[in-house]
Amino acid sequence: MTRGFPPAEFEARVIRIQQGMARNGLGALLLTCEADIRYVTGFLTRFWESPTRPWFVVVPAEGAPIAVIPSIGAALMGTTWIRDIRTWPAPVPEDDGIALLAETLCEVGGPVGMPSHLESHLRMPLAHFDRLRQICDLRFGPDHGIVARARAIKSAAEVSRIERICATAGRAFDRVGEIAGQGVPLSHVFRDFQCLLLQEGADWVPYLAGGAGPDGYADVISPATDKALDGGDVLMLDTGAVFDGYFCDFDRNFAIGHVTRGGQSAHARLLDAVRAGHDAARPGARACDLWRAMAQVVGSDAQDGRLGHGLGTQLTEGLSLIAADETVLIPGMVLTLEPAVKTGQGRIMVHEEVIVITTDGARQITPEAPAQIPVL
Amino acid sequence: MTRGFPPAEFEARVIRIQQGMARNGLGALLLTCEADIRYVTGFLTRFWESPTRPWFVVVPAEGAPIAVIPSIGAALMGTTWIRDIRTWPAPVPEDDGIALLAETLCEVGGPVGMPSHLESHLRMPLAHFDRLRQICDLRFGPDHGIVARARAIKSAAEVSRIERICATAGRAFDRVGEIAGQGVPLSHVFRDFQCLLLQEGADWVPYLAGGAGPDGYADVISPATDKALDGGDVLMLDTGAVFDGYFCDFDRNFAIGHVTRGGQSAHARLLDAVRAGHDAARPGARACDLWRAMAQVVGSDAQDGRLGHGLGTQLTEGLSLIAADETVLIPGMVLTLEPAVKTGQGRIMVHEEVIVITTDGARQITPEAPAQIPVL
Numbered sequence: 001m002t003r004g005f006p007p008a009e010f011e012a013r014v015i016r017i018q019q020g021m022a023r024n025g026l027g028a029l030l031l032t033c034e035a036d037i038r039y040v041t042g043f044l045t046r047f048w049e050s051p052t053r054p055w056f057v058v059v060p061a062e063g064a065p066i067a068v069i070p071s072i073g074a075a076l077m078g079t080t081w082i083r084d085i086r087t088w089p090a091p092v093p094e095d096d097g098i099a100l101l102a103e104t105l106c107e108v109g110g111p112v113g114m115p116s117h118l119e120s121h122l123r124m125p126l127a128h129f130d131r132l133r134q135i136c137d138l139r140f141g142p143d144h145g146i147v148a149r150a151r152a153i154k155s156a157a158e159v160s161r162i163e164r165i166c167a168t169a170g171r172a173f174d175r176v177g178e179i180a181g182q183g184v185p186l187s188h189v190f191r192d193f194q195c196l197l198l199q200e201g202a203d204w205v206p207y208l209a210g211g212a213g214p215d216g217y218a219d220v221i222s223p224a225t226d227k228a229l230d231g232g233d234v235l236m237l238d239t240g241a242v243f244d245g246y247f248c249d250f251d252r253n254f255a256i257g258h259v260t261r262g263g264q265s266a267h268a269r270l271l272d273a274v275r276a277g278h279d280a281a282r283p284g285a286r287a288c289d290l291w292r293a294m295a296q297v298v299g300s301d302a303q304d305g306r307l308g309h310g311l312g313t314q315l316t317e318g319l320s321l322i323a324a325d326e327t328v329l330i331p332g333m334v335l336t337l338e339p340a341v342k343t344g345q346g347r348i349m350v351h352e353e354v355i356v357i358t359t360d361g362a363r364q365i366t367p368e369a370p371a372q373i374p375v376l
Numbered sequence: 377m378t379r380g381f382p383p384a385e386f387e388a389r390v391i392r393i394q395q396g397m398a399r400n401g402l403g404a405l406l407l408t409c410e411a412d413i414r415y416v417t418g419f420l421t422r423f424w425e426s427p428t429r430p431w432f433v434v435v436p437a438e439g440a441p442i443a444v445i446p447s448i449g450a451a452l453m454g455t456t457w458i459r460d461i462r463t464w465p466a467p468v469p470e471d472d473g474i475a476l477l478a479e480t481l482c483e484v485g486g487p488v489g490m491p492s493h494l495e496s497h498l499r500m501p502l503a504h505f506d507r508l509r510q511i512c513d514l515r516f517g518p519d520h521g522i523v524a525r526a527r528a529i530k531s532a533a534e535v536s537r538i539e540r541i542c543a544t545a546g547r548a549f550d551r552v553g554e555i556a557g558q559g560v561p562l563s564h565v566f567r568d569f570q571c572l573l574l575q576e577g578a579d580w581v582p583y584l585a586g587g588a589g590p591d592g593y594a595d596v597i598s599p600a601t602d603k604a605l606d607g608g609d610v611l612m613l614d615t616g617a618v619f620d621g622y623f624c625d626f627d628r629n630f631a632i633g634h635v636t637r638g639g640q641s642a643h644a645r646l647l648d649a650v651r652a653g654h655d656a657a658r659p660g661a662r663a664c665d666l667w668r669a670m671a672q673v674v675g676s677d678a679q680d681g682r683l684g685h686g687l688g689t690q691l692t693e694g695l696s697l698i699a700a701d702e703t704v705l706i707p708g709m710v711l712t713l714e715p716a717v718k719t720g721q722g723r724i725m726v727h728e729e730v731i732v733i734t735t736d737g738a739r740q741i742t743p744e745a746p747a748q749i750p751v752l
Contacts (some may be wrong), residue, residue, distance in 0.1 A: 035427075047597040049583040049616060050692040051411075051687065052495050072680045075595040075722075089680050090698050093494055116502040118469055126492040126516055142503055158489075179642050183490065185403070187579075192655060195571045203571065203599070205580065207425040219451040221423035304448045304465050311430065316426040320467050346451075 002165060003244045004042055005157055007081040013150060014040055020146035020188070021061055026113040028105060029059040029143055032123040035313040036115060036147050037172040040065050042080040045247045047073070053090040055125040056101050059362060060108045068101045098128050102136040111137030117145050119317070152310055153332040154319040159356050161246035162312065162334055163365045165202065166354055169241050172196040172365035173252045180235055181376050182257050183228050186212050188234070190224040199243045205242030207315050210251070216263045216347035231257030233281065234349060234373070240315040247315050250352045250366045251334050255375045266343045267373045272353035273297035273339035277308065277321070281335075281355055281362035287325040294339045302340035302348040310335050311354060336364070377540060379620045380418055381533055383457040390416055396438055400585035402489040404481060405435040407501035410498040411689040412491060412523050416441050417457040420621045422580065423449070423536030429466040430500040432477050436484045444477045467496055475505050478512040483531035492500060493521050495693070497634060503724055528686055528694040529708040535732050537622035538688065538710055540743045541578065545617050546743035547627045548572040553752050556611055558633050559604050560602050562588050565611070566600040573617045583616030583691050586627070591638045607633030610725060610749070616691040623691050625712050626728045626742045631751045642719045643749045647726035649715035653684065653697070657711075657731055657738035663701040670697070670715045678716035679725045687730060709733040710741070 017040070021029060031037050034048045037057045046053075055070040066084050070090035077085050086104060088097045105112060113336065122129060132139055154162070172193065174360025179192035193206045210224070212235040220238060227366060229235060238251035254262055273294040280293035291300070294307045300323075310318030311334050319327040319335065338352040355362040393416070397405060413433045424431075432444040443458050444523060453461050462470045462480060464473045467542045491499065497506060509516055531536070548576050549568065555568035570581045586600070587593025588611040596614060614627035632637055651669040656669035667676070676699075686694030687710050695703040695711065714728040729745065731738040739750060746750035 003603050044599055045597045046583050046585060046599070051497075051545055052692045052696070053692055070680070072595070073597060076598045079598075091682065091698065093700050095464075096494055104510075111384055114502060116469060118504075120501050121497065122429075122502050123497045125494055125496050126490060126498050128494075190578075191574050191579070195574050198567050203567070204581075204584070207422050208580070209422060219422045219448070221449060222452045222455075223420055223422070304446070305466065314427055316428045320428070322467065324469050326634060356506045 003236050004354050007113060009155060010040065010042060014065060018061060020144070020150065023057070024113065024144045024146065024336060025060055026111055026143070027109040027256050028112045029147065030105065030114050031057040031059065031147065033052055033115070033121065035151070035317070038313060039147070039151050041067065041082050043073070043077055043187050043303065045073070045076055045225065054097060054128070056097065058108055059106050061110055064107065064250040066104055066108070068097060068104050070097070096128060098135070100134055105136050107149065107265055112138050112140045114140060115147055115148065116142035117148065119221065142335060147348045148318060149200035151312060153330055154312060154356070155254060158246065158351050159332070159334060159365070162231055162248065165241055165243035165246060166250065166366045168201040168243060169197060169248045169250065170240055171200040173237070176237065176252070176254055177376050179208070180229060180254065181334065182231050185226045187224040187226045187235070189229070191305050193239070197239060198239065201243065202241035203243055205239065205241045208237070210235070210237040212236070213347060215260055216266070216343035217347045218346055219310065220350055229256045231278050234263045236350060238350070238352060246294050247311055247313070248354065248366070249311050249315055250354055251350060251352065252369065253349060255373045257375070259373050259375055262343055263349070263373060265351045268339050269298055269341055269349070270339050270349060274336060274337045274351060274353050277337040277339070278364060281329060281357060282330055283331055283357060283359065285329050287321050287327045287329070288323050289321040290337070291323055298339045298341045302342045308336045308338045308354070322343060328353040329357045331359050377538065380618045385531060385533060386416065386418060386457050390441060392526045393435060394519070395527070397489065399521045400489065400522065402519070403437055403485040403486055404488045405523065405617060406431040406481065406488050406490045407430065407435065409491070409522065411527070411693070414560055415523070415527050415622060417443060417453065419449070419453055421449070421452055424625050427593070430473060430504070432713065434475065434480050434484055434555055437668045442480055444473060444480050445461050446473070459465060472504060474508050474511070474534055478508055481512050481514060488514050489519035489522065490516060492518035493524065495559070510710055511686060517619055526692060527688060529706055530688060530710050530732070531708070534622065535689065535708070535710060535741070537620050538624065538730065541617055541619035541622060541624040542742045544577040545573060545615055545618060545624045545626065547576040549613070552613065552628070556605060557752050558607050560603045561604050561647055563600040563602045565605070565613070565709065569613055569615070570599065574617060574634060578617035578621065579619055580618045580632060581615065583611070586613040587610070588612070588632070589637055589723060590723045592719035593640070594722055596726055601625050605632045606635060610647065612637050614618070614726070623688050625691055625731065626708070627726060628726065628745065629725060629749050629752055630643060631749045633751070635749050635751055637723070639749060642717050642725045643727070645717055646715050646725060647745065647747065650713045650729050652730055653713040653715070654738055654740060655735060659705055659707055659733060661705050663695040663703045663705070665701055666701055666713070667697040667701070670713065674715045674717045678718045684714045705733045707735050
């Protein structure tokens with residue numbers, strides 16, 4: 001699979017965004033976060049791990065985006081379809097790109113929309129943003145969710161990348177027996193599972209969570225402890241690995257030594273819930289409809305009630321499968337179905353799959369999960 | 377090495393921050409970013425990879441911090457020294473924790489300081505921050521760099537973690553010959569080097585960069601291509617791996633097949649520059665003094681002129697070794713020395729080491745680099 005996308009794909013993305021800008025009377029969009037900037041430019045680097053430098057992309061009402069970036073990124077940005085690249089030698093304490101950004105925005109014209117909604121943030125120092133608004137005589141306001149809505153609908157090329165990394169992780173899950181078993185510390189399993197993901201073809205592993213315990217685990221966001229796996233434990237591994245900038249996000253449960261009746265029946269209910277969510281997923285259905293279909297099988301009191309979410313250039317993005325989210329599903333949306341059940345005092349089990357909405361329903365793009373919990 | 381820190385360490389951190397708050401007349405600090413929140417609470421999770429949920433910690437003028445967080449994090453936060461944990465079932469579109477945060481801030485009292493300087497950002501939706509300021513009759517302003525300055529001075533326990541992950545990465549660098557050589561695609565080297573880091577004991581690998589080419593590489597932030605390594609190439613790998621939440625950040629260069637005279641002499645100059653930076657590093661010296669000492673050896677026109685930076689809970693944090701940074705060095709500061717030289721048309725070579733400032737100078741905490749470029 002070739003990496004990256006042709007300019008036509010970026011043009012189509014930007015035109016979709018610009019149609020939204022026109023509807024909302026915006027003269028420019030100001031983007032500061034990795035996923036938004038990559039979506040319109042193709043700028044892919046792990047350098048975002050460094051918080052030191054801000055990065056700006058301005059989307060005008062017409063034409064290609066303008067990059068206003070630290071000069072350390074000029075060479076890489078120059079390999080994308082972006083031609084108007086303005087740089088400064090960041091970090092510059094007295095003016096870290098603000099004058100250059102202000103000049104660019106004034107040239108493009110406002111009002112300036114910025115992602116401001118749930119899940120977004122402004123990745124630049126607050127004091128610098130205040131200064132920008134002072135020196136730039138333009139109106140700054142929300143982007144009305146334009147960028148997030150565009151990103152939510154994936155092209156076939158984007159879906160193929162998510163599919164590929166799901167298949168990669170699927171092969172790694174098939175090999176968990178090589179690294180996990182009674183007596184192995186959970187921290188070793190986490191470490192070695194990341195290796196399996198890399199060996200099977202992941203570019204990197206931004207996210208790995210999991211847990212282990214009798215009939216389930218206490219939560220799913222804690223780092224691994226050195227506690228050894230014990231017979232009767234259920235081990236869960238949940239990964240967000242990446243290929244070409246696109247995430248998978250799904251998990252698998254395993255029984256250590258033997259499977260208990262409670263673990264087996266919880267697992268069966270989770271698979272039933274995923275099936276119910278999948279069956280409810282079609283264009284026109286709402287996020288809350290999928291939530292309801294799954295909640296009817298498992299309830300919604302475990303794991304905070306969110307039973308899935310959008311997925312793509314971020315581990316979680318866009319819609320939430322919760323009662324309050326009435327987002328209407330559209331072909332090309334990729335989402336996870338992630339039911340959880342309480343299995344005992346303070347313990348839960350979680351199962352997660354990835355689906356893509358198609359014209360006539362939904363298609364699972366994670367490999368089929370075993371009907372019974374595999375025993376290691 | 378045990379993981380985490382005793383409550384006394386967090387108490388000491390918070391008291392140092394509260395002394396700064398008192399000097400600046402702040403009634404509360406509002407923290408929203410991973411590194412700041414972890415610094416005062418010990419809350420360590422990879423779940424920050426998900427952008428969906430905001431997380432808030434309020435540091436009062438006296439006493440322990442208060443966590444205002446999504447309920448999905450309650451169990452993990454409950455394992456830290458934090459006792460006052462207030463939760464809401466995020467995500468809640470109509471009010472994602474803002475009422476709860478406002479109530480907490482009003483109870484604690486203002487003025488409210490927030491990290492606002494170079495390198496910081498506010499990790500919450502802009503629209504929600506506007507709403508918070510509307511419903512909360514308190515003054516919001518900068519934190520005057522209090523948190524960043526506290527974080528910059530590491531305790532012995534913090535330094536030991538950075539030292540450990542540096543040693544881990546050093547062992548992985550010693551094994552690069554197992555995975556790299558003529559004909560191997562750079563993308564495979566990146567993938568396999570992450571595995572080596574994990575095998576040697578890294579918890580995870582948030583950052584890996586590098587490059588390869590005759591006598592150097594074009595830039596150091598691009599992802600790996602599938603281009604095969606060729607005889608005469610210089611291969612550079614630069615990693616930010618993590619142990620217990622603390623980063624290493626250093627690189628090593630390797631020659632493929634044979635080393636050219638240009639590559640060898642550039643490498644020698646880089647080591648000279650690191651030595652000059654190290655010799656200049658002592659309490660009372662300024663960041664710009666180290667920059668000047670290194671720039672005299674290698675110039676400062678390659679790699680944007682930044683010749684090093686602070687390091688700790690983030691890949692890059694705090695001071696910059698640039699001409700404009702007059703930060704005075706204090707024992708306990710950990711920083712990288714990262715000189716770069718131009719080696720040809722659009723090509724550079726970079727070398728990077730980590731040092732800690734001690735009472736009488738500086739100590740290198742990365743393993744000693746080979747005097748000659750190793751030939752693979």
